[in-house]
Amino acid sequence: MQHNVGSHSVEVIDLKKQFTNKQTGAVNRVIDNVSFTVSENSFFTLLGPSGCGKTTTLRCLAGLETADGGEIRMNGRSVFSGEPRRDIPPEARPIAMVPQSYGIWPHMKVFDNAAFPLRHGRKTYPRDERRRRVLAMLEQVGLADYADRWSSQLSGGQQQRLALARALLCEPEVLLLDEPLSNLDAKLRTQLRAELRSFQQDAGVTAVYVTHDQAEALAMSDTIVVLNRGRIEQIGPPGTIYDSPASRFVADFVGSANLVAGVVDARAGLGDRVVEVKTAVGVLRCARFATPPAPPSAGQEVSVCIRPENLRIFTSDDPAAGHNRFPARVTSVEYLGDRKEVHVAAGDLTLRAQADAHLDARPGDEVTVASDPAWTVALWS
Numbered sequence: 001m002q003h004n005v006g007s008h009s010v011e012v013i014d015l016k017k018q019f020t021n022k023q024t025g026a027v028n029r030v031i032d033n034v035s036f037t038v039s040e041n042s043f044f045t046l047l048g049p050s051g052c053g054k055t056t057t058l059r060c061l062a063g064l065e066t067a068d069g070g071e072i073r074m075n076g077r078s079v080f081s082g083e084p085r086r087d088i089p090p091e092a093r094p095i096a097m098v099p100q101s102y103g104i105w106p107h108m109k110v111f112d113n114a115a116f117p118l119r120h121g122r123k124t125y126p127r128d129e130r131r132r133r134v135l136a137m138l139e140q141v142g143l144a145d146y147a148d149r150w151s152s153q154l155s156g157g158q159q160q161r162l163a164l165a166r167a168l169l170c171e172p173e174v175l176l177l178d179e180p181l182s183n184l185d186a187k188l189r190t191q192l193r194a195e196l197r198s199f200q201q202d203a204g205v206t207a208v209y210v211t212h213d214q215a216e217a218l219a220m221s222d223t224i225v226v227l228n229r230g231r232i233e234q235i236g237p238p239g240t241i242y243d244s245p246a247s248r249f250v251a252d253f254v255g256s257a258n259l260v261a262g263v264v265d266a267r268a269g270l271g272d273r274v275v276e277v278k279t280a281v282g283v284l285r286c287a288r289f290a291t292p293p294a295p296p297s298a299g300q301e302v303s304v305c306i307r308p309e310n311l312r313i314f315t316s317d318d319p320a321a322g323h324n325r326f327p328a329r330v331t332s333v334e335y336l337g338d339r340k341e342v343h344v345a346a347g348d349l350t351l352r353a354q355a356d357a358h359l360d361a362r363p364g365d366e367v368t369v370a371s372d373p374a375w376t377v378a379l380w381s
Helices: 054-062 110-120 127-140 156-169 186-203 214-220 238-243 248-253
Strands: 008-020 027-039 043-047 069-074 077-081 095-098 174-178 206-211 223-228 231-236 258-264 275-279 282-286 301-306 311-314 325-335 339-346 349-356 366-371 377-379
Touching: 008 054, 008 206, 027 043, 027 054, 027 069, 027 206, 027 223, 027 231, 043 054, 043 214, 054 095, 054 174, 054 206, 095 156, 110 127, 110 156, 127 156, 156 186, 174 186, 186 214, 206 214, 214 238, 223 238, 223 248, 231 238, 231 248, 248 258, 248 301, 248 377, 258 349, 275 301, 311 349, 339 366
Parallel strands: 043 206, 043 223, 095 174, 174 206
Antiparallel strands: 008 027, 008 069, 069 077, 223 231, 258 275, 258 301, 275 282, 301 377, 311 366, 325 339, 325 366, 339 349
16 A cells, blocks of 8 residues: 555654552653654554553543643644643544454444444434445455344454444544454454454555554554553664664564673774674674664673574584674474474573574584674664
């Protein structure tokens, strides 16, 4: 899908929200000066652990929570502002929301659940047009044959599709989704995340999606914002978030990572995008690090991030020469069908690697471990 570059459906500027414990008086800043923009027709994901502020941010977008400061704009129109005070109610915002619980009414049939916004929403339609629109949407989400069933008879996956159909029938400019797949089993989640992305693209609607599931975020998103304790750690496309994490938190939270402590070597004059780091396994060359314009200085403490799939294992005595090679001992091997999960010990460090399924390595074997500098990341925040 071609996105309208430079056109933003949602702008969040210095958003703030805090809660005060009535018993202790302690203040919890749930959203701490958060700013981001969501491009028109894109799929934008708020990712982070429980308590990081992602759902509160979504509820502020929906108007279900009132922020303490900042501004929210949708298609150029301010729907919330701390100065001057403005707070447009949810029903007047150009949104639809799919909550975690789906919000399906069990006393209504599937058709009536889907038709509700066309009867009572911002824009209503005559009966015949309403029926045509609802049946067309139910067909699109695979529920046309269930229109006359009670919604309580639907499976979890079908209820999720119904909630999405009802939201899209609102004809929203912005679709808000609060962990809509979290109640489903793993196989169904994988299937429905592809369907959900397809529905969003077909409808041409801007989506803001909340999840704590890194795989969902990486698979579905155009842009991810990683939140931690109410603050933004990093914003970017999935590939950048994964391959060039901006902090130790992002590296550790998104996917899995080997983090090796070290200090920048004094011999690090290798250009603005390359540093060498002294670690417990020797000097590691890092040709990748996050967005700050200047590399860390000599003697600065950093962490070296190596993804398990980028850590290679050699069982031969004389592997080809190169950077970032060090001896290790295999401590465990798990066969996973398409690959092997291998743990190695190098001094006091335990590292994890994803190796070829046919790798001939057993616990106790002495091996050589290597990491390509191009995929070795230096982190100092």
